[in-house]
Amino acid sequence: MLIKIKKILKPLLKPSINRLQKLQFEFFFKNTTKEIRRKHGYCLILMATPCHGNLGDHAIVQAQYNLLSDVGLRDLIIEINNSNYEKYKDIIRKYTSSDDIIIIDGGGNLGTLWPHEDDKISEIINLFRFNKTVVFPQTCYYSNDSDGEKRLQKNKTIYSEHANLTICLRDKQSFDFAQRNFSSTKFIFVPDIVLYIDKVGRGSVRDGVLLCFRKDLEKVAADENINRIKDFIRNHNIKYDETDTVINKNVSKRTRDEELRKKWDQFSKSGLVITDRLHGMIFAAITGTPCIAIDNKSKKVSGVYEWISKLKNIKVCDDMSKIDNTILDLYKSNFEYDKSFLNDHFAEICSVFTSVNNNENS
Structure with a gap:
């Protein structure tokens, strides 16, 4: 009997629960951004981070935190997971200041291989086209067919209309392709950001x-x-x-x-x-x-x-x-x-953020 009652009530209560969750998120985002701006002048909004079980993607987020912490920006970060981005993008856009920096995770998502992810990245770039936006190291792959050409032309338009977009690419093939096809966008050639993580080996006895x-x-x-x-x-x-x-x-x-x-x-x-x-x-x-x-x-x-x-x-x-x-x-x-042999390569992406931080402190 109790199970039947729950089944009846669940769809009836869901709209009210959704409204309450939306209000809670709006309260969180509005007040957190306001407090960070009061202390630092601007926020770093880490947008649409993964909720799924791909640990490679989660290691990317972890490495991004490490790098941003090392350049003194850890306290400016607001992380918005993908679920909240999809549900509340209107709220995020409403309370994002023009001084805030948008950060998009690295990965292998640009182009036709994972179209839903590429669509999401392009949407964020478009929605926040007047905010400084940094895409952490990605691979891009466009299929050599009509779908690839259509997506390439769409992204050319979106990228070119952005006021301050920097896209990091982690392999030479992607970097060369982007340089040829997106002439108005700034690209940086840097390693996969997970290589920024070190000292995680446990010194265990190895076997198998x-x-x-x-x-x-x-x-x-x-x-x-x-x-x-x-x-x-x-x-x-x-x-x-x-x-x-x-x-x-x-x-x-x-x-x-x-x-x-x-x-x-x-x-x-x-x-x-x-x-x-x-x-x-x-x-x-x-x-x-x-x-x-x-x-x-x-x-x-x-x-x-x-x-x-x-x-x-x-x-x-x-x-x-x-x-x-x-x-x-x-x-x-x-x-x-030891990641130190890559430090010179990571320095360029660090400089994207340190230049902003130096301006804040000057």
Whole structure:
């Protein structure tokens, strides 16, 4: 009987609950921005951060916080998750000052590969076209067909109408493409922002091989090749486990650090990671874990690898049938990651924010 009553009441109460939640968000956003501006003059609005279980995307947000903290801007950040952005974008726009800076997460979302994400980024750029806007390091990929051309022309118009837009790109192929096709927009060539994170390796005893392969539209590793690798590992009396950088539950701002630590601990305990995920490779790098990375459809794995090719524990391979010797060479090797060799490259994106901060303090 109670269950039946709940089923009846739920749709009746939902509009009232939604209105209350909207009022709560409006109160939060209006007053938080007002207080930050009172102290600092402007806000950094970190827009539409992930709620899903892709830990690569959450590591991007974590790294953005780290960088912004290092340039003295941590207290200016207001994080708006994707769910709240979608529901309350009218409120966000209403209470955003022209002095506020809009920050859009990095990732692999520009172009046709993930159209919904590209649409969202373009929408934010358009809605806040009079605000200084910074897009953290992205990969862009436009298909060579009518859909790709249509999306390219749409984004050309949106980007060109923005008053102060900076887009960071994390691989040379994306950077060169953007320079050719978006002449009025400022682009910065910088590493994937997750490489800004270091000292997350736990110094654990390493054992076994960790397989981390995609299951979505960017998957390139054929099942027969994965099975052949498993047979090779078993034949050498090495145990293996399977994982993914995408977990089957939502992750919030509150649980982000815990979920990332658990995943990084798993990588830290492995003797070798074999992956076709970009952030599988990067998680291996920042935890000092030996890794063989397989390139993917958008070539973002090999593109980002160029930044860390000096790391002896990371190898990229185009042909999975030729990695047997590399498995044995890298297995249980000991390495330590220190991001300092990338500091000069990160300096340019830091300067985008430090110039504003210096103006505030002058």
